[in-house]
Amino acid sequence: MTSNQPTPERIMQLANGYWATGILGAAASHALFTHLDAGADTPERLAEKAGISQRGVQALLDGLVSLGLVELHDGSYRNSDEASLFLVEGRPTCLSSFAKLKLAHMASTVVLPEVVAAGGPIADVTTEVADNPHWEELVPAIAAQSVPVALIAAEKLRIAQAGPISILDIGGGSGIYSAIWLEANPQARSTQLDWAPINAIARRLVGERGAADRFGTVDGDFHTADFGTAAHDIAIYSHIAHQEGEEDNVAVFAKIRGALKPGGTLVICDFVVDDDRSGPPFPLMFASEMLLKSKQGGTWRRADYRAWLNKAGFEDISFQPTMSPATLVFAR
Numbered sequence: 092m093t094s095n096q097p098t099p100e101r102i103m104q105l106a107n108g109y110w111a112t113g114i115l116g117a118a119a120s121h122a123l124f125t126h127l128d129a130g131a132d133t134p135e136r137l138a139e140k141a142g143i144s145q146r147g148v149q150a151l152l153d154g155l156v157s158l159g160l161v162e163l164h165d166g167s168y169r170n171s172d173e174a175s176l177f178l179v180e181g182r183p184t185c186l187s188s189f190a191k192l193k194l195a196h197m198a199s200t201v202v203l204p205e206v207v208a209a210g211g212p213i214a215d216v217t218t219e220v221a222d223n224p225h226w227e228e229l230v231p232a233i234a235a236q237s238v239p240v241a242l243i244a245a246e247k248l249r250i251a252q253a254g255p256i257s258i259l260d261i262g263g264g265s266g267i268y269s270a271i272w273l274e275a276n277p278q279a280r281s282t283q284l285d286w287a288p289i290n291a292i293a294r295r296l297v298g299e300r301g302a303a304d305r306f307g308t309v310d311g312d313f314h315t316a317d318f319g320t321a322a323h324d325i326a327i328y329s330h331i332a333h334q335e336g337e338e339d340n341v342a343v344f345a346k347i348r349g350a351l352k353p354g355g356t357l358v359i360c361d362f363v364v365d366d367d368r369s370g371p372p373f374p375l376m377f378a379s380e381m382l383l384k385s386k387q388g389g390t391w392r393r394a395d396y397r398a399w400l401n402k403a404g405f406e407d408i409s410f411q412p413t414m415s416p417a418t419l420v421f422a423r
């Protein structure tokens with residue numbers, strides 16, 4: 092074979108992609124990244140700290156070296172910079188809970204051939220179901236993903252310098268945006284609209300960050316709830332647009348436009364696809380996740396957001412890629 096002939100390596104890796112989900116999820120389940128960070132640097136020490144078998148630890152370490160999450164130097168293991176920032180427990184950006192959740196969800200993918208044939212979910216549980224227990228697992232696990240993105244948005248909107256502003260968080264989940272923005276601006280107040288059990292989680296988590304007295308919640312369905320009139324300076328709609336179709340997104344954007352004061356800003360955070368659907372890679376893959384879980388959802392293009400926001404009354408629309416797979420959309 093000549094050097095530029097295709098090899099089976101990549102397809103073998105893709106077909107076995109579940110190995111990566113398993114290795115990462117199992118390592119997170121046994122806090123290996125946290126023990127590595129604390130100095131346990133051999134299979135013996137890690138097995139002792141995690142209380143698991145040495146054979147199991149060695150298999151995980153081999154896999155993690157292959158995945159580039161752990162480095163091996165002279166018989167001593169350590170986290171890569173990426174693992175150190177994003178997989179050590181206790182760090183605000185830690186994605187270990189998310190890795191464990193994705194391992195638990197892995198079996199749901201086996202029905203993808205049937206879901207693709209049907210053009211939507213075949214299981215009972217979808218994102219449209221009210222008070223779905225899925226959210227109670229998901230929202231704390233995805234909160235860390237939003238930390239760097241919420242900080243970028245805070246910087247862009249100069250939230251720290253904005254004085255006594257009012258924030259509206261639609262489908263706020265863990266309340267992570269409110270927590271970070273209220274921390275940045277001690278005069279700001281925030282209201283989250285979400286299902287009752289999720290709002291209870293958010294009140295606890297925002298309270299742990301010391302902003303409980305400036306954080307209010309409204310229990311309900313954002314499709315039917317009244318958002319108020321000209322009451323808020325900033326609204327956030329993070330990781331929601333992908334579960335909704337065009338009609339519902341436009342309807343929610345229009346209600347948000349009405350709830351914002353003149354000149355107020357809607358911030359959307361989502362996995363946005365290029366207009367010609369050629370990238371970016373993560374949002375392209377995420378479309379299958381929405382096919383599995385939502386009746387109308389998908390990964391929407393910049394052109395979709397522009398058109399839908401215009402229809403809802405927003406005129407000034409800009410996009411800001413972040414260091415995460417999510418893009419921020421600002422609309423005024």
Ligand SMILES: C[S@@+](CC[C@H](N)C(=O)[O-])C[C@H]1O[C@@H](n2cnc3c(N)ncnc32)[C@H](O)[C@@H]1O
Pocket residue numbers: 218226230233234237261262263264265266267284285286289311312313314328329330331
């Ligand atoms: C993917 S999570 C995003 C949470 C948060 N915005 C974030 O970015 O971390 C979706 C959130 O929307 C809420 N949600 C979904 N459908 C809803 C509806 N129809 N009415 C109210 N909340 C809803 C869920 O409970 C969940 O908290």
